[in-house]
Amino acid sequence: MPAQVYLDYQSSKPVDPRVVDAMRPWFTERFGNPSSLHLDGDEATDALERSREKVAQFIGANKDDIIFTSGATESNNLAIIGYVTRNRKRGDHIVIAESEHISVHNIAKAIEKQGFKVSKVGVDQYGRVSVEKLRKKIIDTTILVSIGWASSEIGTVQPMQEIADVLHGRGIALHSDAVAAEGLVPIDVRKVPIDLLTLSANDIYGPKGLGALYIRRNVNIAPIMPGGGQERGLRSGTEDMPAIVGMAAAADIMASEMPAEVLRLAHCRDRLIEGVLGRIPKSHLNGHPRERLPNNAHFRFDAIEGESLLLSLKDKGIAVSTGSACSSKTLEPSHTLISCGLLHEEAHGSLEFTFGMWSRPIDVDRVLEVLPGIVERLRSLSPLYEKEVKA
Amino acid sequence: MKSTSYSEKTLDHFRNPRNVGILEGPDVAVGKVGNPVCGDLMYIYIRVSDDRIVDIKFQTFGCGSAVATSSMTTELVKGMTLDEAMKVTRNDVADALEGLPPIKMHCSNLAADALHDAIKSLREGRRGETPEPLKVCEVRSSCGLPVTKPPAIEGAEVLLGKGVYRRVEEPKAFVDKRVLIVDRGKPSVDVALDLTKHTGMVIFMSSTKEPSSKDDPRAPLKRSDVKVIYEAELIAVLGEGEVEKVRVHDLNENEDYELFIDAVVILE
Numbered sequence: 231m232p233a234q235v236y237l238d239y240q241s242s243k244p245v246d247p248r249v250v251d252a253m254r255p256w257f258t259e260r261f262g263n264p265s266s267l268h269l270d271g272d273e274a275t276d277a278l279e280r281s282r283e284k285v286a287q288f289i290g291a292n293k294d295d296i297i298f299t300s301g302a303t304e305s306n307n308l309a310i311i312g313y314v315t316r317n318r319k320r321g322d323h324i325v326i327a328e329s330e331h332i333s334v335h336n337i338a339k340a341i342e343k344q345g346f347k348v349s350k351v352g353v354d355q356y357g358r359v360s361v362e363k364l365r366k367k368i369i370d371t372t373i374l375v376s377i378g379w380a381s382s383e384i385g386t387v388q389p390m391q392e393i394a395d396v397l398h399g400r401g402i403a404l405h406s407d408a409v410a411a412e413g414l415v416p417i418d419v420r421k422v423p424i425d426l427l428t429l430s431a432n433d434i435y436g437p438k439g440l441g442a443l444y445i446r447r448n449v450n451i452a453p454i455m456p457g458g459g460q461e462r463g464l465r466s467g468t469e470d471m472p473a474i475v476g477m478a479a480a481a482d483i484m485a486s487e488m489p490a491e492v493l494r495l496a497h498c499r500d501r502l503i504e505g506v507l508g509r510i511p512k513s514h515l516n517g518h519p520r521e522r523l524p525n526n527a528h529f530r531f532d533a534i535e536g537e538s539l540l541l542s543l544k545d546k547g548i549a550v551s552t553g554s555a556c557s558s559k560t561l562e563p564s565h566t567l568i569s570c571g572l573l574h575e576e577a578h579g580s581l582e583f584t585f586g587m588w589s590r591p592i593d594v595d596r597v598l599e600v601l602p603g604i605v606e607r608l609r610s611l612s613p614l615y616e617k618e619v620k621a
Numbered sequence: 622m623k624s625t626s627y628s629e630k631t632l633d634h635f636r637n638p639r640n641v642g643i644l645e646g647p648d649v650a651v652g653k654v655g656n657p658v659c660g661d662l663m664y665i666y667i668r669v670s671d672d673r674i675v676d677i678k679f680q681t682f683g684c685g686s687a688v689a690t691s692s693m694t695t696e697l698v699k700g701m702t703l704d705e706a707m708k709v710t711r712n713d714v715a716d717a718l719e720g721l722p723p724i725k726m727h728c729s730n731l732a733a734d735a736l737h738d739a740i741k742s743l744r745e746g747r748r749g750e751t752p753e754p755l756k757v758c759e760v761r762s763s764c765g766l767p768v769t770k771p772p773a774i775e776g777a778e779v780l781l782g783k784g785v786y787r788r789v790e791e792p793k794a795f796v797d798k799r800v801l802i803v804d805r806g807k808p809s810v811d812v813a814l815d816l817t818k819h820t821g822m823v824i825f826m827s828s829t830k831e832p833s834s835k836d837d838p839r840a841p842l843k844r845s846d847v848k849v850i851y852e853a854e855l856i857a858v859l860g861e862g863e864v865e866k867v868r869v870h871d872l873n874e875n876e877d878y879e880l881f882i883d884a885v886v887i888l889e
Binding site (some may be wrong): 315326328349352354363366367442451489514533534536537538540541545554564569570571573574575578610611612613616 | 662
């Protein structure tokens with residue numbers, strides 16, 4: 231358990247100790263390569279295929295529709311670049327949501343350089359894609375729509391079923407980066423006809439450095455990295471067996487524990503949201519009030535800046551994230567917050583809490599104990615917080 | 622180096638900032654630098670006697686290093702003559718804090734500039750006055766309204782009726798919409814105030830400075846739910862078939878940025 235109050239599970243999750251146990255033998259005793267033809271190789275092949283089965287079951291998929299990758303970034307690249315490369319003769323236009331994480335915007339930029347055209351569908355003030363607006367973005371040459379299942383930042387969950395309905399029967403593939411949603415909202419590719427789905431192991435308390443891509447049968451993509459032809463030729467490289475076994479164990483545990491865990495996390499979330507909005511004047515919730523991840527509470531506070539909030543909480547032993555530019559590598563505020571219509575100064579004042587397996591209601595109490603004082607102190611320094619605001 | 626890898630000295634000035642507050646009176650000059658859009662805004666107040674800084678205070682909105690550099694600057698220059706204080710540089714402030722993360726050197730180490738602005742303002746005889754921003758746009762008259770006809774807004778004609786409005790007849794059309802109202806004097810202020818009854822996201826944009834007088838038609842906005850952006854101009858309305866976002870020119874920073882909205886009201 232973390233010594234401090236760790237409320238930044240969207241940035242990193244621990245590996246479940248039971249997952250570590252499942253992984254351990256695959257480092258030292260069972261180190262065979264699935265491509266080898268001897269007994270050690272056969273043992274690895276068996277474990278690889280059993281793992282694939284478990285990860286597939288987690289999202290209601292067939293075993294053969296899952297391939298393992300090095301993580302969500304690779305899965306997103308493979309899904310988008312691999313799909314448009316393979317299907318170029320059918321069209322050259324894709325649609326992504328404005329609210330997507332910057333990594334998806336950067337993939338879109340990369341394919342624009344190869345001559346593809348990218349449209350961005352706007353979101354409402356809560357970060358939700360409007361199905362009506364999406365419909366207007368689709369043209370004859372559209373071949374792919376990529377919309378994240380939920381925002382890891384503001385926690386808003388997208389209407390994936392409605393989005394899939396818009397695309398149904400039009401020959402347009404739907405990709406969704408589901409890393410923020412996996413383990414927190416039910417994902418079943420039999421119910422929602424997604425064509426390509428990005429998963430990461432760490433987001434369900436598996437190891438970092440491993441992800442998966444679900445590819446619906448008859449959806450064709452091209453590999454983006456030539457090599458030895460593993461994973462149906464779509465993702466070359468010797469399989470990372472400890473991590474793959476770990477992701478399968480994590481998926482297995484998550485499938486059985488998720489219903490109760492989601493309720494527990496939502497209780498922490500609701501307690502924090504109620505406490506912050508009730509105790510801190512001029513505080514606001516970012517993201518959707520109802521359609522949001524059960525572990526996410528995202529706020530903004532007028533007249534103060536997020537990095538200052540983060541540093542002050544760090545001093546009190548509380549770990550959180552902010553969408554402020556001052557904490558980013560580019561000095562730009564979070565694009566997700568801006569896409570919701572927030573002003574830059576509002577985006578700078580944002581603070582994100584995400585709960586996870588070690589979170590307890592006492593963590594919420596600790597935040598509520600110190601946060602009002604921190605906000606008040608920073609406002610007392612701020613020229614933007616006028617006396618009349620206090621009144 | 623991480624953007625938040627601060628020295629102990631920087632953290633100390635962030636945790637326990639020296640000389641926080643404001644100074645008032647005829648012997649006080651004020652300097653301002655930064656802009657909330659960029660995430661940093663600082664005011665430095667100096668009281669001067671016999672050419673010496675006898676008292677100094679600051680107010681800062683910004684990140685850890687913005688607060689710490691403001692605090693350090695006030696400590697460094699208290700008691701200095703104005704000539705000595707003019708020689709204090711950003712690097713001196715960073716050195717006194719035992720260094721800053723490189724990425725912070727330019728974006729939030731601005732307090733020395735605010736100090737120099739205060740001294741210049743004093744020397745130009747602007748004691749006790751609200752500071753001018755460092756970079757001032759020229760297209761304004763003394764009453765704050767644009768002198769000439771406002772420049773054409775790219776895309777406004779094409780998207781007229783598709784999210785761009787020249788008049789507001791049916792406020793219900795704006796329910797739950799993110800609406801931007803361009804400053805066209807009192808009628809546009811009235812529209813902004815009225816629309817807050819129908820939607821929670823009303824933004825008012827004006828090329829003028831924030832009004833200091835209660836008689837200014839924009840003054841009532843301050844106590845309303847309208848979000849106001851001063852010293853900015855709408856330069857383009859963007860969207861495919863309907864309004865999706867606008868491009869805004871920040872007059873202070875001479876930079877453009879985008880805002881995501883659903884409707885723009887530009888009264889005739």
